[in-house]
Amino acid sequence: xxxxPMILNEVVESGWLPGSVFLSGFGLVGCLPGPLxxxxxxxxxxxxxxxxxxxxxxxxFGPGLILILGLLPFWEHVRKWRDFRIFLSGVSASAAGLxxxxxxxxxxRTLVGPLAFALAISAGTCSVMYKIHTPYIIIxxxxxxxxMVSCNVGGPYH
Numbered sequence: 001x002x003x004x005p006m007i008l009n010e011v012v013e014s015g016w017l018p019g020s021v022f023l024s025g026f027g028l029v030g031c032l033p034g035p036l037x038x039x040x041x042x043x044x045x046x047x048x049x050x051x052x053x054x055x056x057x058x059x060x061f062g063p064g065l066i067l068i069l070g071l072l073p074f075w076e077h078v079r080k081w082r083d084f085r086i087f088l089s090g091v092s093a094s095a096a097g098l099x100x101x102x103x104x105x106x107x108x109r110t111l112v113g114p115l116a117f118a119l120a121i122s123a124g125t126c127s128v129m130y131k132i133h134t135p136y137i138i139i140x141x142x143x144x145x146x147x148m149v150s151c152n153v154g155g156p157y158h
Contacts, residue, residue, distance in 0.1 A: 115154035
């Protein structure tokens, strides 16, 4: 969730892809198991076919993988340092802030009106308060959103 808004700014704001393609990929990746980083191959393929998917995957996963493999031999020793644990607490707090900003940016782009906002709040309430299974919420909200768009009462085409 932290990287998605940064990718959104770089890809959509620079004009490489339209926002609708990005949001379609975001929706697709959200339905798949695994991290949201999987949007990188989708966006790479949308821009440059299979080579773009390959380069985007290397560019996004490569640095973290190198960092993990480089730190792994020293991890047992480093994690005992008090200063390092304090540093990791700060990193966790900043990651939480970045997630909040990322959610706000995505909500700002996708909730295009009061009906979309009401639908999102209703779906979240059903999930958190009433513990309704996520697939049911996704299907019901998708059908409701499609009906709103087809009746010209909501959605990006209103």
